[in-house]
Amino acid sequence: MGQSESSGKPLGGSAGIISILVPGGLFVWFLQFLPAVAAGETILFRYDWVPALGVSIGMLIDGLSLSFALLITGIGTLVTLYSSSYLGGHVHYSRFVCYLLSFMLGMLGLVLSDNLLALFVFWEVTTIASYLLIGFSADESKSRRNALQALLVTGTGGLAFLAGIILLGAATGTFELSEIEGSLAEHPLYLPIFILVVLGAFTKSAQVPFHFWLPNAMAAPTPVSAYLHSATMVKGGVYLLARLNPSLGGTDLWFWTLTLFGGVTAVFASILAIKQIDIKQVLAYTTLMALGTLVMFIGLGTSDAIKAAMVFLLVHSFYKASLFLMIGVVDHGTGTRDATVLRGLTRAMPFTALAAALAALSMAGIPPLFGFIGKEFFYKASLSAEIGMFWVTACAFLASALMFAAAGIVAWRPFTGRLAETPVTPHEGPWAMLIGPLLLAALGLGLGLFPDYAEVLVRPATAAVYGAAVEVDLYLFKEVNSALILSLVTFALGWLIYMGHGTLRDRLRRSPDRFDPGWDRLMDGVLAGCKWQANLIQTGxxxxxxxxxxxxxxxxxxxxxxxxxxxxxxxxxxxxxxxxxxxxxxxxxxxxxxxxxxxxxxxxxxxxxxxxxxxxxxxxxxxxxxxxxxxxxxxxxxxxxxxxxxxxxxxxxxxxxxxxxxxxxxxxxxxxxxxxxxxxxxxxPFDLRLTEFFEQASAPVAFGRNIVNVILVDFRALDTFGEIAVVAIAALGAYALLRGTRRPNP
Known part of the structure; x- marks a missing residue:
């Protein structure tokens, strides 16, 4: 969807101000828990929701959930500030704010819920909200199609996840995450629980072969893309796998499934990123790379691997949000996102160029950015793995080299060289659109220079996922080791790929995409099957x-x-x-x-x-x-x-x-x-307990001696009301039908 100029109202008017204050206030509120969580505490709030079913709404705040909550609200504040300028003049801006806040609150509920059933409710809130946001430009058929695709893929996975939750509750005797203790590896229900949970997580986080919906979600406005890819919905599946790692992890099935699918997703998506011309699509596929990498290292399961995954979770959130917001500024200032057209924008857009450079350096893993630390810990974890070392290291190496090239395509090439002709004369974006990418990019630099500050989140998050306390010591450089040498080789290979990416892209574009068209053929088949079934059953x-x-x-x-x-x-x-x-x-x-x-x-x-x-x-x-x-x-x-x-x-x-x-x-x-x-x-034999209850309770409780009437009017009042409503609706339908058949007098 194209951008809209500001309406002239400060920060998009009242809707924009509310959209900024809500996540901003929540971010400040969550910050108060940081000292306690950093000290290793777990904070739990609980409210009985449906006591008869044992369902409660509990808020579990530990290192993992607090990390997500701070990312969701912090980046959400910057995204909504950005949106107030990017979309402030849109006729449906207020509706957009409603969708975005619903999306944000749904994701917060997902990562903070202690009860698995409540977690599923919020899981589906994010699914529906993302459908509304992706299809925000409802007058465009592409937006409607891609929104429906995201809804069906993630919604189907959500149903599998719900079945897994039910089995998990049956296996553990509780739906409270804080009460699930120990591994379920030896439980008879482990296999079906694993399959259903992984299906839900893989569809949500777009792992191969469910990856195709995520790049198509780019039909959403750019602020949504920045938010969705950096801090929210697509990491919901990663959060689920991380949260259930102490219970479901540690088995060969968990290890090989997550490392194989995660590794394939990381490398395959990185290759597809080089294939794209639209720089927004390039970033979309690099998100798949990041998600695959996170899944792969959660599957690896060692303390070093979980530590690396938690570091990269922060690294990716900062640079990805910054780059997506930067692309929105470039699109706003030039009228295009075509990588073959954009060149030499630094002089016309200096602040955008600065944000792009810092974020891209972190994405490429170049020191002294935070991304370098994340990559070093990845390599350290993969090289120390006892099982699957070659596979995990090879996938991480190839994906990192391709990410280096993708960073150059997105943030180096558009700002260097001679200024090219664009649909709009290049100009810098407004301040509300620059604060977000600059601040997030600066965080990547700051945490790279002072990584100790990131430990307050990484340490408790690692402990929550690993299931035990883990020593975390983040550093920019300590010694020359295998991980550092592998990083240098990564830079060399990445630079070679970037220099030849034009030729590589042309060759890749000759190979057809079989996944997305396959989805269309699947939908056509479903429609044909429905028509055949309707003709067979609905005979009239x-x-x-x-x-x-x-x-x-x-x-x-x-x-x-x-x-x-x-x-x-x-x-x-x-x-x-x-x-x-x-x-x-x-x-x-x-x-x-x-x-x-x-x-x-x-x-x-x-x-x-x-x-x-x-x-x-x-x-x-x-x-x-x-x-x-x-x-x-x-x-x-x-x-x-x-x-x-x-x-x-x-x-x-x-x-x-x-x-x-x-x-x-x-x-x-x-x-x-x-x-x-x-x-x-x-x-x-007839059980008379219910009969005796009604006989004893009719007169003193309901003040009636006709037991049947008392049951209908008092004890089953809602049921009777429903029956009356059905009769009334039927009567109204009959009345409307009879009126519709009257012919006017000639």
Whole structure:
């Protein structure tokens, strides 16, 4: 979506001011927990949400959740400040603010929730909010398509995650993260829990083969891209894997799945980044690289690997948000994001160039930026791995070299060389759009020079993920070792890739993208399948609908009776009197007439006989109120159906004879099966506890002596209200239908 000029209101008006104050205030509030968490404490707030189901809303603040919370609110404050200028004049800016704050609060709930069910609720909030943000330019078909793609991919993974949560709760006996202790590796449910949780995490964090939705999310406005890629939704899957690492990690399945998929994602995405022309797309694919790398090192699971992952979590958040915001300024100031067009912008956009240079140096892992420390710790962890050392090191090395080249494409080439012609004369962005990228880039430099300040977050976060306290000593340089030598080789290879990236990009662009078109073919297949199913099932024949419904019921009843071996032992006929036999004969005769008559009116009348017979049964056994209801319904049905019959064409006798045999067999099957089930139920000892409760509570609690009425009006008031609402809605529908069929007088 293109940018919008400022509306003239400071900070985008009241909507913009609110959007800045909310995350800013939350950031300050979360800062108060930093000393306690840095000291190793875990802070827990809990409120019972649904006590009957054991569901509570708890806020768990430890090193991992606090790191995410500070990133979400801190970067969120800068993003909303940026948005107030970037989108402040948009006609739907207030709506955008609502979506963005919902997204932010959903992500905060996700990382802070102690209860897994509450975590899932917030997980889906981020899914829906991201759908609204990606599809913000709803008049563009591309935005709608990409938003729906993100919703379906992450939403499907969310359903798998929910199933995993349920199994996890069954395995541990609790849904509280703070109460889950020890590893589940030996539990019989470990495999299904692992598969379902990993599916949810991989779809959310766009691991291969679910990676294709994330670059397409670039259809969202640039502030959303900066926020989504740096601190929020896409790291939700990484957070989930990190949070459950103490419980699900430490197994061969966990190790190989995460390291293989994470490594493939990191390298494959880095190659695709070089393929892109739009610098925003280049950054999008480098996010996939970062997510894959984080997943790979969480899977590696050693203390050094978890430490490296937590450092890189901060490194990536700072430089990625800065670069995305920088790209928005470039797009705003030049009217293009084409990497083949942008050149020589430093003189026209000096502050943007400064932010781009610092952030890109951190992304490339060049000292003394914070990114260099992150890369050094990655290499140290991979080289010290006892299992999979070659695979993890090779993937980290190739991805880092390609990231070096991508940093040059995004932030070196556009600002060097001779100024090129662009759609808009290059000019610097407004201050509200420059503060964010400059501050975040400066943080990358500051934490590189003074890494001790990052330890207050990295140390407790590492302990939370690893499951035990880990010594963390961040440094810029200590000695010449294998990791440093590997970094130098990375710089050399990265520079060579950057120098030849034009040729490499042209070759890569010749190979077609099979994942995204494959998604379209999948959706086309689903649509074709739905049409085939609709044509098969939705025939427009009411008789077929009824037949299929009752056939399904008959199969379910017969299957249940056969599997359960139901054989009723009640003796019938011992206490039946003449009046009982009379009613039984009347009901049987009415049903037989319905089965064999060729007249609709006769069939309706015979059905009325059956209904009256049922009412007589109610009267005989002491339920006059139910009998009155039955009689009223029967009279109403007979009258209405009889009136409707007058408008129907004559019955096709031959067609009726052709289908009647099957109808008769189905009716007999339903009748016999239902009878067997009812007799079996009646043969079961009756539990009178509920009956006794209503008998004892009706008068003193509900002040009524008619127990049935008390149940309907008091004890089941909401249910009765719902039934009344259904009747009212049906009446309104019938009224509207009748009015719609009236023809105006000529």
């Amino acid at each position: 024949q009411l008789r077929r609908y009824i037949f299929v419904t009752f056939l399904t019921l008959a199969v379910a009843l017969v299957w249940t009776i056969w599997r359960a071996g139901l054989v009723p032992t009640m003796e019938l006929g011992d206490d039946l009197r003449v009046k009982h036999w009379a009613v039984l004969i009347a009901i049987t005769a009415g049903a037989a007439i319905v089965a064999f008559t060729n007249s609709r009116m006769t069939a309706v009348a015979a059905l009325g006989v059956v209904g009256v017979g049922v009412a007589l049964i109610f009267i005989t056994f002491g339920a006059p109120d139910v009998a009155i209801t039955q009689l009223l319904v029967e009279v109403l049905v007979v009258v209405l159906v009889a009136v409707a019959m007058l408008k129907l064409p004559q019955m096709n006798v031959e067609h009726v004879k052709a289908v009647r045999v099957w109808d008769l067999l189905l009716a007999l099957t339903i009748g016999v099966s239902t009878t067997v089930v009812l007799l079996t139920v009646m043969d079961t």
